[in-house]
Amino acid sequence: MHTGSCLCGAVKYEIRGELGPAFYCHCSRCRKASGSAFASNVVVAAGDFVIVQGEESLGSFSSSENMQRSFCLRCGSPIMSRRGNLPQVRVRLGTLDTPLSEGPGAHIFVASKADWFDIHDALPQHPERPQG
Numbered sequence: 001m002h003t004g005s006c007l008c009g010a011v012k013y014e015i016r017g018e019l020g021p022a023f024y025c026h027c028s029r030c031r032k033a034s035g036s037a038f039a040s041n042v043v044v045a046a047g048d049f050v051i052v053q054g055e056e057s058l059g060s061f062s063s064s065e066n067m068q069r070s071f072c073l074r075c076g077s078p079i080m081s082r083r084g085n086l087p088q089v090r091v092r093l094g095t096l097d098t099p100l101s102e103g104p105g106a107h108i109f110v111a112s113k114a115d116w117f118d119i120h121d122a123l124p125q126h127p128e129r130p131q132g
Contacts (some may be wrong), residue, residue, distance in 0.1 A: 004095040006077035010057040013079065015091065017048030022093060022104040024123075026113035029063050033078055037117035040093040040104055041081075049080065049089050106130070 002015040020043030030039035051058060059073040066084040071077060080091045093104070107119055111127035119125060 002096055002098045004079075004091065004097050006054075006057075006072035006075050006079060006095060008072060008075035008077075010074045011054035011072045011077070011079060012052050013091075013095075014050050014052050015044050015048055016050060017045050019100075020044060020088065021106070022100075022102075024104050024107045025109055026107060026117075027109035028112055029067065030109075031114060033063065033069055033081075034092075037114045038107070039078070041090040042093055042096075042104075043088050044080075044091050046082065046087050046089050049091065 002019065003012065004015070005012045022040070022042040024038045024040055026038045030041075031037060033039060054072070057073050058070055058079065060068050060070045063069050067081060068083075069081045070079045072079065077095060078092050079095055080089045082089045093100070104123070106124045106126060107113075108126045108129055110119065110125045113119070
């Protein structure tokens with residue numbers, strides 16, 4: 001099991017299952033939501049992601065017709081996002097409190113990455129969201 005929280009500690013969550021693929025997302029919406037060159041996310045089954053404290057402090061924003069982003073209303077930490085009715089969520093890796101044995105395994109949406117950021121690692125790069 002993994003645990004996580006926001007910057008101020010108002011929101012705490014548990015991931016009661018396996019972590020799926022982790023990736024760096026370079027799309028313009030993730031850049032805006034993170035305030036950085038990319039967002040570091042991990043896929044988790046929606047039923048395995050459980051808010052254990054501070055649900056009243058969790059806000060949400062629809063950044064597009066199919067994307068709902070959740071964040072702490074007190075400190076603004078992005079916690080997770082959900083696309084449509086998919087049975088999974090994307091949890092922000094930076095909010096995890098438990099250690100990980102490895103980090104993200106790919107870069108996605110590199111066709112729209114920030115001009116001022118160069119990727120210098122050997123991870124796979126996908127111009128858009130990979131199929132499958």
